[in-house]
Amino acid sequence: MSTALPRRGIPDATVARLPDYLRVLTAMSARGIPSTSSEQLAAAVGVRSAKVRKDLSHLGNHGVRGVGYDVANLSMKIAAELGQAREWPVVIVGMGNLGRALAAYGGLASRGLRVIGLFDHDDAIAGQRVAGLPIRPMADLDSVARDADVIGVIATPGPSAKEAADALVAAGVTSILNFAPGSLAVPDEVELRKVDLATELQILAVHKQQRYAEVSRDVPLAGVAP
Amino acid sequence: MSTALPRRGIPDATVARLPDYLRVLTAMSARGIPSTSSEQLAAAVGVRSAKVRKDLSHLGNHGVRGVGYDVANLSMKIAAELGQAREWPVVIVGMGNLGRALAAYGGLASRGLRVIGLFDHDDAIAGQRVAGLPIRPMADLDSVARDADVIGVIATPGPSAKEAADALVAAGVTSILNFAPGSLAVPDEVELRKVDLATELQILAVHKQQRYAEVSRDVPLAGVAP
DNA sequence: TAGATTGTTAATCGATTAACAATC
C-alpha cells in the first residue's frame, strides 16, 4: 500500500491557511455579507488573490466566475474539509504552563478539536482542574486513549518527552504533536509532528542580525571616525 | 535599498534546523566526543545526511573530507550564525497561560533570547512575578522597548492582539512574533511572523481524516454487510 | 594506496505567482 497515493492530498500549506479563510468567512457571515471574492479574502487574510483561488480550487470548484464565492456555502466546504464534520478528541500530556495554555486555548474548539483528557507525570497535581477538566495520572492514559483514536499532544519539558511519547504509543495513539524540544523516535505507523516555540523567534533574531550585517556592508563609509 | 539583496541569506528552513544540530553537538561535547559526521548528526536529528551537509555548507566549509566535523568548532560556528554572539532582548505582551508558558520556556535562554519585560493590559495583575520578572502595565512598554531593539511577542487572546501590536509598533519595535489567532496589519518596515498553536494539530486531524477516506475507498468491499 | 566523508551538482518536488482564457 503505497506507490501512487490516491489523489486526495490537499497540500499541507493550503490546509494551514484554510482556518484563516474560515475565520474571515465566519465574520462575514455574522455581518450578513452573502458573497465575497478572492480579492476580498486575500486582503483580509494577507495573501495574494491568486493563492486564495489556488487554495480554494483544491476543495473543488465552488466559486462562480464573474461573481465570486457564496460565503455560507464556502464556509461549509472548508469546515467539511477540515474534518469538522466530526470532532477530533485530543489528550494533552504535561500540565505545566504550556499544557495549561493549550488546554485553555480557544482556537481548538473552533476547529473541531476537543480536549478530552489532561495528564501529568506528577501524581501530586492529579485532580486539579484546568479549563474544566481534571488532571489525571499517567496510569489513566491507556483507558482514555485506547480505541478512542485520539490525537496526543506532548507539552512536557524536554527530558520527559520521551516518556510521554512512549506512553502515548503504548496506548495506541497514532497522531502525536510534540511541543517539547528535542527529537523523538516513534514507530513508522505513528505520525509525529513537532512545534518548537522558539524556532520562529530564532528566525526573527537571525533576520535582525542580517539586517545589521547588511547595513554595515552596504554603507561601509558611514560611521568612519575611529 | 532592495532589488539584488546581498548574498547573506541562509535559508529560513536551514536556520530552523540549526538549533537542533547545536543541541546534539552540545550533548556530544558534554560526553567528550571530539568529532562527528553528517551521518551521525542526521541520525540524531532525524533528517538525511545530505540535508545536514547542505545546511552546514551554508555556514562555510567547516568539515574535513574523509574525516568529518570538529564538534567544538562547528558548535561555535552555529552559535555565531544564530546570533548568539549577542543576546537578543525579548518582551512578551499578554500574561495569560501562554505568556507565562513562554516566559518560563527553557528553550529561549539557550538560544540567546533573553526575556527582559512582561506586559499585560490588565493593570490588576501588574507586579505579579513570572519566572523572576514582574508583570508591568502597558504604559511601561515604551520605556523598556524604545531604543533597546527588542523582539516583541504577542501572547494575548485574539481580540487584544491588535492593541498589543499597535503598542509594540508605537514603541519602535520592528520584529514581532504573533501567537494570537487572526491577522495583524503592521507597517512595511516591521517584520511580523505568526505562530498558530492549532495549525499543526489541524494538519494532524486532516491527515487522520484522509487516512480514513483512503481506507474506505481502497477497500470498498471490506465491511459490506448492510 | 584504500577507505571515508565532505561539498557540490543536478534532478526532483512542492509551493507561489502572474497572466489569461473561460465563463458568468
Added chain:
DNA sequence: TAGATTGTTAATCGATTAACAATC
C-alpha cells in the same frame, strides 16, 4: 454585449534528495 471574476496554465522560486567528484 461589456464587465467581473474564477479556475487553470506555465513560469518561477526555494527546499529536498541522490549521486559523485574532490579531498583528506
